[in-house]
Amino acid sequence: MSLSASEIVRALSDMAGPEVVVSDPSKMAAWLNEPRKRFHTPATAVVTPPDIAAVQAILRWANQNHVGVIPQGGNTGLVGAQVPLSGQEIILSLARLDRIRSVDAAAGVMTAEAGVILENAHKAAEEAGAMFPLWLASQGSARIGGVLSSNxxxxxxxxxxxxxELTMGVEAVLADGRLYRGLNALKKDNTGYDLKDLLVGAEGTLGIITAATLKIFPLPEDHETALVNVASPEAALELFQLLRARAGSRLNAFELIPHIGLDIQLRHGMLDADPTASASPWYALIELIRLAGTAPGSLQSILETAFEQSLIADATIAESLAERTRMWTFREQMSECQSREGASIKHDVSVPIAAIPRLIAEGSAAVERRVPGIRPVPFGHMGDGNIHFNFSMPAGADPKAFMAEFDEAVHEVIYEVVLKLGGSVSAEHGIGQLKVDLLRQVKDPVALDMMRAIKTALDPNGILNPGKMLR
Structure with a gap:
């Protein structure tokens, strides 16, 4: 027999204390208002347990009473995994589990609880003379648990x-309240299934991560950063191949950005100065790590070769921290700036790196045929094949009418091109509730059966983030 909302709130208050339970809908905005504002379902309650024992007690009770539990970190997810679907779930916030348990720079290991803000993890590693290299635009609010749950x-x-790849081990509470103690720091542990890899990227559907052992690395001596003018994605691909051959593992980032992104940011006053050397159809933001004991200047030498080979037309190399920051601000504002232009249709996709030029050319042409005047804004991580293939509405269009008429059609066009090129419809944002039906359409049926079998084994009552990823 299902419990009423008041019964759920009373039981949570008895278990964890009334001070950590929020049941007034007017006070839940911080947990319900996700970044893209696509999902608007309320929760029965929000609970912010102070320790792992409380998390265990809540899950044990929820499992016995068939109450859905949505784990939430910093509420920065972009596919709705961290917010309600039916309105009958409770949100379990990990924000209060925010201790850095240990940092061992010599061993290259840090143990952080799920509620640690990503930026604070960076600071903890740096204070020990090391670096935790996972950098996101939302790092000031994203938390370790959510970062790992979404991979x-x-x-x-x-x-x-x-x-x-940056996670060595995890601690997690299972659906029945048991604690999986998997916090090891071993580079080699060949003792059965890698349960850590199941939990990381599962979006809270198999267990709730409460802490993790993370890899940290020596701090670089410096960074060599440049914003380079390239004529096309094809030229950018050739430049990337040159850099990878010449710089090897020192190549830290290779981001592709279209001119329209610069135009939008400058028009809306989002940049204090133009970070580029000159106007160009495309830009590549490149960064090399300079390790202790190595000489500077490698990037300049490679770019000189690229210029001689006509791969680049111009470039500016950061000569100060302020210039480097301005270049990265330009890149990091690419998602935000599109909201200044009205509605946009967004895709987080990946293809083999060599297929990126085809993805951009074929995808843009197909969508422009379908929606005359639409403005392609493809950008992102060219170095790993992940492009955020976005489209801003035609200038002067009505945002609501544009989304109502073209949202689904544009998705269909882009996903058809992505799949034809051997790509993925979700590169780094996950599945959540946004792409559940899409996953069912594109995933291998045998793979889906395996996923469902794992879900049933670990969460037989289906209380962990119900309706997310698998439905």
Whole structure:
């Protein structure tokens, strides 16, 4: 027999204390208002447990009473995994589990709880003379638990990998309240299934991550950063191949940005100065790490070669921290700036790196045929194949009418091109509730059966983030 909302609130208050339970809808905005404002379903309650024992007690009770639980970190997710779907769930915020348990720079390991803000993890590593290299635009509010549950990527995947590759072990509470103690720091542990890799990227559907052992790295001596003019994505691809051959593992980032992104940011006063050397159809933001004991100037030498080979037309190399910051601000504002132009249709996709020029050319042409006047804004992590293939509405269009008429059609066009090129319809943002039906359409049926079997084994009552990823 299902519990009423008042019964759920009373039980949570008895278990965790009334001070950590929010049941007044007018006070839930911080947990319900997700970044893209696509999902507007209320929650029965929000609970912010103070420790892992409380998390265990809440899940044990929820499992016994068939109450859905949505784990939430910093509420920065872009596919709705962290907010309600039916309105009958409770949100379990990990924000109060925010301790850095240990940092061992010599061993290259840091243990952080799920509620640690990503930026604070950066600071903790830096205070120990090390670096945690997962960098996101939302790092001031994103929390470790959410970052791992979504297997976040960011701008340093090229050199260091995504969240899963940066995770050595996890601690997690299972649906029945048991605690999985998987916080090891071993580079080699060949003792069965890699349960950590199941939990990272599962969006809270298999267990709630409460802490993780993370890889940290020596701090670079410096960064060599440049914003380079390229004529086309094809030229950018050739430049990337040159850099990878000459710089190897020192190549930290290679981001592709179209001129329209610069135009929007300058028109709306989002940049204090133009960070580019001159006007160009496309820009590549490149960064090399300079390790201790190595000489500066490698990037300039490579760019000189690229200029001689007609791969680039112009470039500016950051000569100060302020210039480097301005270049990265230009890149990091690419998502935000599109909102200044009205409605936009967004895609987080990946293809083999060599197919990126085809993706952009074929996808843009197909969508422009379908929606005359639409403005393609493809940008992102060219170095790892992940492009945020976005489209701003035609100038002067009505935002609501544009989205109502073209949102679904544009998705269909882009996903058809992506799949034809052997790509993925979700590169780093996850599935959440936004792409559940899409996943069912494109995923191998055997893979879906395996995923459902794992879900059933670990969460037989379906209380963990119900309706997300699998439905």
């Amino acid at each position: 976040a990527g960011g701008v340093n995947v090229l050199a260091y990998g995504n969240a899963r």
